[in-house]
Amino acid sequence: MRPHSLAPLPQIDRLFLTDAGLETDLIFNHGIDLPFFASIALIRTDSGQRALKDYFRPYLELATRYGTGFVLESASWRASPDWAEPLGLTQAELDALNVASVGLLHELRDEFAHSGSPILVSGCMGPRGDGYDPGRIMSSAEAEDYHSHQAAILVSAGPDMLSVLTMNNVNEAIGITRAAATTALPFVLSFTVETDGRLPAGDPLGAAIDAVDAATGGYPTYYMINCAHPSHFATTLDEDADWVRRIQGIRANASRCSHAELDAMTELDAGDPADLALRYRALRARHPQIQVLGGCCGTDHRHIEAIARECLAVST
Secondary structure, eight states, X not given: OOOOOSOOOGGGTSOEEEOOOHHHIIIXXXXXXXXXXXXXXXXXXXXXXXXXXXXXXXXXXXXXXXXOEXXXXXXXXXXXXXXXXXXXXXXXXXXXXXXXXXXXXXHHHHHTGGGOSOEEEEEEEOOSSOSSOXXXXXXXXXXHHHHHHHHHXXXXXXXXXXXXEEEOOHHHHHHHHHHHHTTTXXXXXXXXXOTTSBOTTXXXXXXXXXXXXXXXXXXXXXXXXXXXXXXXXXXXXXXOSHHHHTEEEEEEOSOOOOHHHHHHOSSOOOOOHHHHHHHHHHXXXXXXXXXXXXXXXXXXXXXXXXXXXXXXXXXX
């Protein structure tokens, strides 16, 4: 695997927090409607932008209080070209919202510049379809062509890095990595896994990471796991292999439920923040390279504070 040629991101060397389950928190805890689970729609109105800023501020305050860095992810996870029509937007309108989603994070970073902690702005992408179900799997070339548009639009807004969350198959992961590589920005790729630790498409996590690295010259700066409970993947990481050391971030679900069970839920499963935090602490004790800590479905600022409190106790 070729080492990444770009300057390393600061989270390689120190603990960074990121946010939690943006969409589930806004929908279930704040009563905000998000059609198609698309938080990008909030950028369309002043009230929606205020809601996003109010969502992020408690996390930035946590990072300030605990002296960690912070990764701000744009609300553009579900904002690639296929989602324009379902959201009632033209492609030009969706492009403008992508740009504005990064601009909003720049405003937040300026607001918290007094903290003295490094705050990174990340242009966030997601799978073309459903994060839980790979559906029709594209070729890697088709995936590169599809995701190149959003990658270029996000980069035009000046983020520090690009990321993709909830990748569920290898071909799309290779394609979106190649799309990111054309921008020359640092890039972070996060896979999701089922309760057996495998991708929804069935690939073992290690094989997926090795395949992306082999096909892209090791372009991702690091990998993450998101949208799965630690009990679904903790033992998978016990393998003594190079791919395990490539995982440097976790955004876990609060719930132990499978993706299918989560999809069918009408009430939020917020799990146990204290138990989740202890699981993060155990993961970092075994894998100290994991430096980026956040949450996914069902988590909110309570979970992230518990995680920060536990993991700072073992941080070096």
